[in-house]
Amino acid sequence: MSKYRDYGGRREEPAEKPYKLVPLPKEVKRDRPHGHDQFHKGMLTGEMRGQIVAASHVHVGSGVLELGERIPLPPTGGRNPDLVKAMVRSGDVPIIPGSSLKGVIRSVVEAISPSCLCKTRARFNEIPQGLGECRRKDSLCVACRIFGAMGFQGNVRISDAPLDPDTKGKHATRVETVPALYAPSPRRRAYFLHGQVAGRKFFMHGRRARGATPIEVCPEGSTFDFTLQFENLEYEELGLLLIALGLSDKYPFRLKIGGAKPSCYGTVEVRIEELKAASSSAASYLEFDEPNSDSYTGDSLREYIKAAANMTLASHKVVFEDQLIRLKEILKYPNDRECPQGLY
Ligand SMILES: [Zn+2]
Numbered sequence: 001m002s003k004y005r006d007y008g009g010r011r012e013e014p015a016e017k018p019y020k021l022v023p024l025p026k027e028v029k030r031d032r033p034h035g036h037d038q039f040h041k042g043m044l045t046g047e048m049r050g051q052i053v054a055a056s057h058v059h060v061g062s063g064v065l066e067l068g069e070r071i072p073l074p075p076t077g078g079r080n081p082d083l084v085k086a087m088v089r090s091g092d093v094p095i096i097p098g099s100s101l102k103g104v105i106r107s108v109v110e111a112i113s114p115s116c117l118c119k120t121r122a123r124f125n126e127i128p129q130g131l132g133e134c135r136r137k138d139s140l141c142v143a144c145r146i147f148g149a150m151g152f153q154g155n156v157r158i159s160d161a162p163l164d165p166d167t168k169g170k171h172a173t174r175v176e177t178v179p180a181l182y183a184p185s186p187r188r189r190a191y192f193l194h195g196q197v198a199g200r201k202f203f204m205h206g207r208r209a210r211g212a213t214p215i216e217v218c219p220e221g222s223t224f225d226f227t228l229q230f231e232n233l234e235y236e237e238l239g240l241l242l243i244a245l246g247l248s249d250k251y252p253f254r255l256k257i258g259g260a261k262p263s264c265y266g267t268v269e270v271r272i273e274e275l276k277a278a279s280s281s282a283a284s285y286l287e288f289d290e291p292n293s294d295s296y297t298g299d300s301l302r303e304y305i306k307a308a309a310n311m312t313l314a315s316h317k318v319v320f321e322d323q324l325i326r327l328k329e330i331l332k333y334p335n336d337r338e339c340p341q342g343l344y
Pocket of ligand 1: 115116117118133134140141142143144149
């Protein structure tokens with residue numbers, strides 16, 4: 001087969017692909033989830049709070065076009081295009097929706113753990129045996145236990161992350177232009193090996209590509225308020241979550257969120273400022289007292305994250321380290337590779 005692909009009568013040599021695959025796990029491990037209405041001894045309940053910092057421009061599209069004149073002009077002046085693909089907002093404030101954050105974090109958890117292959121457009125007979133979506137709600141993989149599955153709500157809740165105002169109290173966005181990349185086909189050959197799904201796809205970080213399609217972005221350096229609440233997590237599940245946020249010392253990486261990922265948009269860093277975790281005990285449950293909640297900030301938080309990540313890796317229960325190593329290579333930051341301007 002030719003390496004040239006036909007696009008609209010034009011023949012163009014595709015650029016290097018802006019993504020790579022993390023291979024699928026050899027097996028899926030399933031267990032009983034810890035529901036919301038029961039007492040589970042030793043499980044952790046609490047929240048983490050902090051910031052999402054944009055390391056490249058972030059665009060999470062609302063699906064509507066906005067009048068260019070309603071978006072602030074760049075500091076260099078000039079004129080905005082008439083119509084711009086707008087950021088999603090809550091009221092007047094641009095946000096990263098909690099559902100988008102949950103999707104991104106879930107996809108990382110799935111890739112590094114013995115979790116099922118769900119939300120795929122692959123056909124049933126293309127999914128390797130035993131890796132199919134969890135079907136019984138009393139027997140779920142770790143990603144389905146943490147984030148939910150059919151008939152089970154999941155044990156984390158992630159709030160919408162609003163853009164923080166700047167020093168003038170404004171929620172400053174601006175217009176950038178990106179290449180009009182052709183939507184990658186879900187049937188793309190790279191997904192498949194011998195007729196089976198070969199891995200999970202992650203876009204790499206790199207130098208942003210420019211093009212002709214105007215989009216509204218929260219510029220590099222923008223910060224968003226981040227809150228994640230959790231309930232009835234095992235210690236290793238919390239450790240897995242912290243690793244998936246890119247917070248482990250040993251395997252650091254940055255997440256990628258929103259639109260224009262192939263053009264190197266949406267690189268974000270999650271910074272946790274405070275973590276509260278209470279271990280449920282029979283006494284606190286029966287007396288309806290406030291459980292003993294420990295709060296971690298600064299050095300104690302760094303120590304907590306390090307210990308939880310190391311314990312989780314050492315237990316080999318919920319993380320496949322070779323897959324984590326692969327993901328860390330794909331999502332390494334900084335990365336000075338060029339993003340494709342056109343076909344890839
Ligand atoms: Zn599952």
